Amino acid sequence: MPVRIADDAAIDEAGRLIREGHLVAFPTETVYGLGADATNSRAVASIFEAKGRPRFNPLIVHVPHIAAAERIAVLTPAARRLAQSFWPGPLTLVLKRRPEAGLSDLVSAGLDTVAVRVPAQPVAQALLAAAKRPLAAPSANRSGRVSPTTALHVLEDLDGKAAMILDGGATRHGLESTVVDVADEAHVRLLRPGAIPRAALEALLGAPLLACESDDEMRPVSPGQLASHYAPRAALRLDAQDVRPGEALLSFGPNGPVAPGPSINLSPTGDLAEAAASLFAALRDLDRTGAETIAVVPIPDEGLGEAINDRLRRAAAPRPSSA
Ligand code: TXA
Numbered sequence: 221m222p223v224r225i226a227d228d229a230a231i232d233e234a235g236r237l238i239r240e241g242h243l244v245a246f247p248t249e250t251v252y253g254l255g256a257d258a259t260n261s262r263a264v265a266s267i268f269e270a271k272g273r274p275r276f277n278p279l280i281v282h283v284p285h286i287a288a289a290e291r292i293a294v295l296t297p298a299a300r301r302l303a304q305s306f307w308p309g310p311l312t313l314v315l316k317r318r319p320e321a322g323l324s325d326l327v328s329a330g331l332d333t334v335a336v337r338v339p340a341q342p343v344a345q346a347l348l349a350a351a352k353r354p355l356a357a358p359s360a361n362r363s364g365r366v367s368p369t370t371a372l373h374v375l376e377d378l379d380g381k382a383a384m385i386l387d388g389g390a391t392r393h394g395l396e397s398t399v400v401d402v403a404d405e406a407h408v409r410l411l412r413p414g415a416i417p418r419a420a421l422e423a424l425l426g427a428p429l430l431a432c433e434s435d436d437e438m439r440p441v442s443p444g445q446l447a448s449h450y451a452p453r454a455a456l457r458l459d460a461q462d463v464r465p466g467e468a469l470l471s472f473g474p475n476g477p478v479a480p481g482p483s484i485n486l487s488p489t490g491d492l493a494e495a496a497a498s499l500f501a502a503l504r505d506l507d508r509t510g511a512e513t514i515a516v517v518p519i520p521d522e523g524l525g526e527a528i529n530d531r532l533r534r535a536a537a538p539r540p541s542s543a
């Protein structure tokens with residue numbers, strides 16, 4: 221599967237591949253996505269196959285601007301305010317879908333809503349322009365695994381599964397978009413903490429975001445919220461104050477424990493944005509050392525720390541035996 225530097229020629233060809241129903245992996249400002257024409261059910265079905273993703277887990281549809289979002293979904297007043305402030309950017313809005321818009325039903329996994337986002341990353345924008353289609357794109361990793369923040373990560377997970385990987389360098393935020401369900405104006409819910417911190421959204425809305433209520437694994441409100449997710453091969457031991465024999469260490473800030481073995485500091489100065497940007501690559505790198513367990517020091521739960529801790533808890537959760 222060709223990895224191509226994302227220049228004009230590669231993006232043009234990628235657009236053609238999308239229109240012909242193929243899969244293209246591409247960078248966004250959050251993580252790499254595995255994209256397909258969201259109006260082509262066969263193409264969308266092949267995303268689920270490539271990732272080994274359960275069909276009940278719906279996909280995000282990427283569009284170039286608010287006007288394109290309005291064509292596929294109904295923006296409530298709160299949605300419009302969020303969109304105007306945070307698009308293009310790492311915010312996904314779950315909205316009522318417009319049945320007449322021609323999106324594949326598979327995108328929504330049978331729900332009457334659709335998750336929509338306008339990416340800021342220039343390669344993602346150029347690909348949307350070249351493809352002239354809304355792009356259904358989950359993170360470009362095998363289902364349940366750590367999301368890719370470089371083209372090489374995509375290759376590690378999905379070699380042979382996409383017609384092309386557009387290489388646009390390491391992603392800026394390193395964490396997935398924040399997902400907010402705003403289909404019902406009276407109940408705006410945070411479905412997934414992400415690259416935009418909760419406080420920024422709440423400040424704009426002037427009200428706290430509601431939590432997502434369902435913990436039922438079979439009927440998740442946002443199916444990406446399954447307990448075990450974003451998992452490296454190694455086990456994770458959270459809130460570690462020390463490092464045990466044989467463990468690798470993931471630390472943060474200037475005062476972590478000293479590790480005799482492999483260790484990575486997400487941000488020696490204690491900067492949460494820097495930590496978010498390097499989290500997934502660090503998990504992959506520590507996994508590659510062969511350590512059976514990765515000890516993770518406590519990370520403050522404020523700002524981007526909420527999303528970082530969410531991913532770490534899921535990476536540490538008991539895994540289905542097949543994973
Ligand atoms: O940053 C991102 O959001 C990346 C880049 C590629 O855009 N994409 C991404 O997609 O993380 P994915 O498929 O890995 O996660 C999408 C999340 C899942 O938790 C999914 O369950 C949720 O959005 N979701 C999608 N459609 C939904 C819907 N209609 N209702 C509720 N949750 C939905």
Ligand code: MG
Pocket residue numbers: 358359367444
């Ligand atoms: Mg994902």
